[in-house]
Amino acid sequence: MANESRLASWRRVVQENAPYLAIVIFLIVFPHLVGWITGDSPFGVGGRPRGQSVFWQSVLIEVFILTILTMSYNLIFGFTGVISFGHALFFGLGGYILGGALELVGLSPEVGLLAGVAVGVIVCGVLGFAMGLVTLRLRGVYFAIFTLAIAEMFFIYFGRLPLTNAEDGFSLNALPDLINPTRNRLTYYYLTLFFVVLTFVFIRRLMHSPTGKVMLAIRENEGRAQTIGFNTLRYKLLAISLSAMMASGAGMLHVILNKKVGPEILGVTYTVDPLLMTIIGGVGTFSGPIVGAAGLHLSERVLNRQFVIGPLTIDVGQNWSLILGLIFVLVVLVFPKGIIGTWTQWRTRRRSSIG
Amino acid sequence: MPQTRSTLMIVMALTLALLLFSFFTSRGDLGSFGTTILSGLFLGMLYFLVAAGLSIIFGLMDILNFAQGAYFMTGAYITFALFHLPAFQGVDANLRFPSAVAAATAVGALLGLLLERGLLRPLYARPIFQLVLTFGVAIIFGEALKAIWGTAAFSWSPINSFGIHQSGFEIFGRQFGTYRLFVIAVGLVLIVLIGLLLQRTRTGIIIRAGVEDSEMVQALGINVRAVFTMVFTLGCAVAAFGGAIAAPFLGANLGMGNAFLLPAIAVVVLGGLGSYMGTAIGSLLVGLAVAVVAKFSTEFLNQTVWSSITPMLLLILILLLRPSGLFGKESR
Numbered sequence: 205m206a207n208e209s210r211l212a213s214w215r216r217v218v219q220e221n222a223p224y225l226a227i228v229i230f231l232i233v234f235p236h237l238v239g240w241i242t243g244d245s246p247f248g249v250g251g252r253p254r255g256q257s258v259f260w261q262s263v264l265i266e267v268f269i270l271t272i273l274t275m276s277y278n279l280i281f282g283f284t285g286v287i288s289f290g291h292a293l294f295f296g297l298g299g300y301i302l303g304g305a306l307e308l309v310g311l312s313p314e315v316g317l318l319a320g321v322a323v324g325v326i327v328c329g330v331l332g333f334a335m336g337l338v339t340l341r342l343r344g345v346y347f348a349i350f351t352l353a354i355a356e357m358f359f360i361y362f363g364r365l366p367l368t369n370a371e372d373g374f375s376l377n378a379l380p381d382l383i384n385p386t387r388n389r390l391t392y393y394y395l396t397l398f399f400v401v402l403t404f405v406f407i408r409r410l411m412h413s414p415t416g417k418v419m420l421a422i423r424e425n426e427g428r429a430q431t432i433g434f435n436t437l438r439y440k441l442l443a444i445s446l447s448a449m450m451a452s453g454a455g456m457l458h459v460i461l462n463k464k465v466g467p468e469i470l471g472v473t474y475t476v477d478p479l480l481m482t483i484i485g486g487v488g489t490f491s492g493p494i495v496g497a498a499g500l501h502l503s504e505r506v507l508n509r510q511f512v513i514g515p516l517t518i519d520v521g522q523n524w525s526l527i528l529g530l531i532f533v534l535v536v537l538v539f540p541k542g543i544i545g546t547w548t549q550w551r552t553r554r555r556s557s558i559g
Numbered sequence: 560m561p562q563t564r565s566t567l568m569i570v571m572a573l574t575l576a577l578l579l580f581s582f583f584t585s586r587g588d589l590g591s592f593g594t595t596i597l598s599g600l601f602l603g604m605l606y607f608l609v610a611a612g613l614s615i616i617f618g619l620m621d622i623l624n625f626a627q628g629a630y631f632m633t634g635a636y637i638t639f640a641l642f643h644l645p646a647f648q649g650v651d652a653n654l655r656f657p658s659a660v661a662a663a664t665a666v667g668a669l670l671g672l673l674l675e676r677g678l679l680r681p682l683y684a685r686p687i688f689q690l691v692l693t694f695g696v697a698i699i700f701g702e703a704l705k706a707i708w709g710t711a712a713f714s715w716s717p718i719n720s721f722g723i724h725q726s727g728f729e730i731f732g733r734q735f736g737t738y739r740l741f742v743i744a745v746g747l748v749l750i751v752l753i754g755l756l757l758q759r760t761r762t763g764i765i766i767r768a769g770v771e772d773s774e775m776v777q778a779l780g781i782n783v784r785a786v787f788t789m790v791f792t793l794g795c796a797v798a799a800f801g802g803a804i805a806a807p808f809l810g811a812n813l814g815m816g817n818a819f820l821l822p823a824i825a826v827v828v829l830g831g832l833g834s835y836m837g838t839a840i841g842s843l844l845v846g847l848a849v850a851v852v853a854k855f856s857t858e859f860l861n862q863t864v865w866s867s868i869t870p871m872l873l874l875i876l877i878l879l880l881r882p883s884g885l886f887g888k889e890s891r
Contacts, residue, residue, distance in 0.1 A: 285687065287687060289694055338878055342878075344687070346828075346878065348690060349623070349824055349874070350874070350875070352625075352821070352824075353821055353824070353874045357871035357872070360864060360868050361864060361868060364863070364864040365864075472698075476698055479694070480695075483691070526702035526703060526706055529695055529698045532695045533678065533696065533699065536682070536691065536692050537678065
């Protein structure tokens with residue numbers, strides 16, 4: 205009997221998550237599918253990482269990394285209601301610490317990797333905690349100011365630090381073979397995909413736990429959550445530390461993929477991207493960050509060329525950030541719930557009108 | 560008011576400490592000391608022009624306008640472009656510059672009006688989105704300037720000079736541009752003018768009352784929304800004006816927005832959010848601090864990075880030590 209009910213509960217889990225499972229299975233097969241259609245092996249052509257399959261793997265790896273970053277941003281902005289204007293700080297700092305452990309300390313690649321990941325995640329978590337501790341007792345805007353200032357400070361500082369080659373940055377050569385994206389692109393693809401799934405499942409578990417419910421309550425009305433007797437500061441600090449750790453992980457995956465560490469990973473792009481992707485995808489939804497990150501990054505890749513409309517020539521690639529900014533303003537004004545939020549709302553309204 | 564007196568003591572102590580530090584690190588070279596202080600005042604005035612709008616808008620409308628630095632930058636670009644426009648080269652430079660500044664200020668005002676009326680007004684029920692929106696608008700401004708004028712930094716060449724921009728004077732044997740002194744004077748005049756506007760006019764009284772409690776003002780039958788629009792427009796115009804008069808010395812580049820937004824935020828937090836006197840005094844303090852650190856780090860540490868991150872370090876220090884700022888009320 206016990207076995208049967210366990211089977212039934214598994215079946216229920218599968219049924220409820222059917223769309224997500226389908227996406228994951230599709231993504232697992234995808235490199236082979238592209239390889240089968242185009243004839244380029246997913247392991248590369250002629251022993252080198254070339255061909256259509258490998259190209260699309262790297263595009264999707266970028267999407268996965270941005271998805272993790274955006275999910276981490278959504279945890280504080282979407283679920284807890286805390287705005288940060290310096291998420292690039294954790295992304296970039298994670299990348300710099302991992303890069304430093306691999307290249308500057310003189311450890312063997314395997315030890316350097318483990319040490320860099322451990323130290324980077326912990327440092328970013330502690331930094332997020334400390335930043336929250338200083339400013340979250342004050343009004344919400346102070347945290348936004350503080351994160352913006354510290355991110356900008358690190359960006360300027362690392363841009364001129366001789367140890368890390370200032371604005372040129374340094375490249376990563378001492379990577380363990382297993383995660384070296386030029387040797388084993390497909391392994392790296394599955395690794396990043398695994399981390400996306402892990403982050404997604406973790407955030408969903410968290411938000412369905414009592415702790416997550418308190419975070420949602422803080423977003424809705426912090427004063428009321430306090431009145432009930434919750435120490436709201438503690439929950440906000442937890443959210444920020446977790447988010448900072450995830451963002452640092454995304455930064456590490458990013459520097460390994462590009463095999464380069466430079467100040468641009470601390471730049472405002474990696475603050476603006478997750479912000480836009482969260483809002484466009486859907487603030488405070490589980491699938492919003494995925495839709496936002498995939499939609500924006502893939503459309504950037506696809507639309508990256510010149511369009512000629514009559515006498516006008518519009519270079520979308522050159523002006524992508526401007527276009528993104530305009531889309532962003534439009535979404536905030538017209539669809540503040542983003543793609544997923546608007547869709548859910550529309551669906552429930554239709555269902556209720558039918559039923 | 561004992562609280563104000565102790566605050567003034569702190570301000571005086573900080574100023575004195577900065578002056579003494581600068582004096583001793585200039586190693587008896589009065590010229591170097593003098594130019595450091597004057598560049599501090601120059602920077603302080605520019606910070607004030609960005610921070611004034613930031614502070615009053617925040618006090619009144621509870622919006623921290625993260626696009627304020629972008630307005631400054633836009634002012635600088637427009638002034639630079641108009642002054643160097645080939646079509647206007649026939650006009651006398653002494654006339655061309657003020658008209659370019661006036662045009663930049665007008666564009667700043669117009670863009671401010673558009674932002675408040677078109678984008679922020681629909682969002683008063685959702686304050687978090689207002690904050691996010693101003694941040695997004697700052698990005699759009701930067702990207703639009705990049706699309707129009709490219710990424711290269713513009714610097715104002717001496718050939719394209721005009722009246723006071725050409726001349727300099729000596730202070731204990733060191734050269735200092737008269738133009739920067741002119742900016743300091745303009746800044747001081749504006750500090751007094753805006754102060755008078757707030758203290759002596761009916762509009763000013765409404766603004767100050769609105770900072771205290773805007774709902775109460777609304778309840779008394781005054782159209783607070785109209786005052787919001789006016790203050791926002793003026794704040795953006797003043798920031799654009801700041802960029803415009805900074806252009807002959809700083810040129811125009813895409814880093815300017817953040818380079819002035821963050822010090823201005825430091826100023827506003829140091830002065831106390833919403834306090835006008837705090838903003839005026841705070842900008843001079845932050846300007847002095849940046850100039851003194853810049854001088855010290857180039858001479859003794861042989862690095863320029865410290866002066867760029869001074870505003871952020873100051874901001875962090877203030878938030879750690881006295882988050883309510885010098886003249887602020889309790890900041891919760």
